[in-house]
Amino acid sequence: MILWSILIGLFAAIVVGMPISFGLAAISLFIFFYADYSLTPIVSEAVNGLDSFPLLAIPLFILVGEVMSEGGIAKRLVRLASALVGFVAGGLGQIAVLTSMFFGGISGSAVADASAVGSMMIDPMKRHHYPAPLAAAIIVAASVVGIIIPPSIPMILYGVVTNTSISQLFMAGIVPGIIITLGLACTTFVQSKKIGKAQPFDLLELVKALRGAFLALLLPVIIVGGILSGVFTPTESAAFALVYALAVSMFVYRSLSAKRFFQLCIATGKLTGVVMLLLAFANVLAWLLTANMIPQQLVETLGALSDNKFVILGILTVFLLVVGFFMDLTPAMVILAPLMTPIVVKLGIDPVYFGVLMSFVLGIGLITPPVGTVLYVGCGVGKVGMEELVNSLLPFYLTLLGLLALFLAFPGLVLWYR
Template sequence: MLAISLLLLGLILLLLTGLPIFAGLSLFGGLLLLSEPGGLAIVSDIVFAKTGMYVLVAIPLFAYMAHVMIRGRIVDDLYSTAYTLTRHLPGGVGIATIAACMIFSAISGSSVATALTIGAVAIPQMIRYGYDPKIAYGLVAAGGTLGILIPPSGPMILYGVATDTSISGLFMAGLLPGFLLAVIFCVYCMFRQRGTKREQRASAGEMFVAIRKSGWAITLPGLVLGGMYAGVFTATEAAAIGAILALMIAGLAYRSIGLRDIWACAIDAARTSAMLFMILASAAVFSYALTKMMVPQQIVDMVTHLNMGPLGFILAMMVMLFILGMFLESIAIILITSPVILPVMTHLGIDPIWYGVLLVINLEIAMITPPVGMNLFTIKAVTHSPMGPIIRGSFPFVLLMMLGLGLVVAFPQIAVWLPNSMMNTP
């Protein structure tokens, strides 16, 4: 066990030096393979086998859909529509912000993009309506984290590939926990802002106009996710359909994108995908090295010896993921831990889809936890505020997300009911 701990600690320290994730994983894995006869000779086979999987086509397609929707300014009307529908409620501006974050999350699949895009519009509006700036910062930072839980989600795809888990199942599993967290945020916002001013309820005509204005931005995620839930197409096919529909909406309905923009979106999507593929390839080398050194089997033996049941193991993992999240990026956490714990989960009979949702919620918490919470830096870039108020404003939402995490741990059906019903549908 000491050797395993030293191995993982060495890798974490290497990544903390600022070395890119793909370089750290591949170098560390390569060094471990040097101790195995002929270990390096099989590296090329491992890389091509892992990156040549058909399901990975979904990554560039979902990335392309997101870039088209953003560059085509299709999301510009989301916030105003959400505000029109919720402005009469206590904390209505905050609720509108969470609603806009949810819809944009289903378009972009990125926490940072969600916080950046929605924050630029919503934070000044919330402050104008009497919100404490710290709460406005925290609300957008936390709302942005929904980008990796509500599908499509890049981290879910990577986890699915790393553990051979159904990506469609993971996508469906993230929906209800995502809505749960959004409702918790909204309830907190209504309670916290119950004394602030609010506007008159929008008329039916105003609501209709607002919904029609952002109809395409709202409809696209519903079509993509609804098709997967109904079994009409797989996650990869859904990504292709989403990209085509995004192009049609931006080009024909909004007329906000030209040939040059289409090419620019393709370049941006290719850059994002290339980065993820390099990380995935290096993680495959690292995973193979751990397997050759019998590390997963040693951990299974240790868990068996300690008599640790499924719940005890899950709770221990939640603590470890929270600590890792304070120092490492989400992708690094997924690709370092998944190969190690997969045999343990199999041994204990833990549903990998349920664990995948718990993992992603922990990654969400990491996005607003110092010292390397990416959404904290995103809000700082948007507002030019000192980091102190942003961290203090985000702290209540860390606690709220821990509450949501605890509910999903206590009631696994929140995560697994939807994918189970989808998979059991004839």
């Protein structure tokens, strides 16, 4: 009864356009009154859901991405990507894909990735005869890399709500992130090889671009290297990265003012408030589900369907793909990860592997209609219609689904570090 109440309530919230966090609050109150529970756990569990040091990494990484975009770091990464792959046929498309990987190694957000890279790359692509829908589609598809290459905000959320090592999740995301980048680069090559002219390879320009982007490239090295070496926790690395990005943007590149930084802090605070409210009420629901042994019941139900862990993993993957059509990544992650992780752990599936897989699947949902957040960013930045953009994305959807099948078939690609 409780699980059905939650599912029906979430569906109703989506249909009427209610913010998911408010929907979770309404569902929680309904269940507490209906089941005649004391209301005390609503407050205590909501507070407990936010009482987590790793959660501080989320606003810090969001702000790092904003500072990087505003402070000239992103432009230098674009120049470096241009020097590295601009000589390939369809070079501008390849530059966009590689820049997305660089940017994702700092921001950890697909939305920030699409917005920043799209604002810099779509107009030049149009001037070089890329159709507007294709230019936007390349940016939108490549943004998925931003939540797989560490640092990754979805992986931080997964680690917090399932008590999984965030450092191991970041480590596991490196190879899949590179593979996804290569897959999207190949698709971009096929789609755009006859468009425009590739620039000749220029070793001198590559050296200049490397010199100009050196300080920018140190940022992902600091973030990822510090975490993986054990020098920093994810939160500490985010704080250090923010100080570094501010120092470079304000005092080296001199392209970010104190006034603009204050405005970025306000915007980051608003976005963080939305995420934290969602996490608070998601934790209340998690308490309700645990108290009524819903995860154990789901394990028994799925176990009755099959005792093959790969079949169950396939069922969960298809379910997450469907969820991605109708729910944004953040609420889907904080609601479903605590439910699904006990199931896969019971079957002997590594929670780190499932965390990366879940992030990727829900990341695909970000670029699928009708509620894909990154789709709307692509439409706005690229000035194209939704139908045109989705049609241009079809080859990229096939590529991403093929890569998903690859990670399902070969878990070692994710757990490569063990």
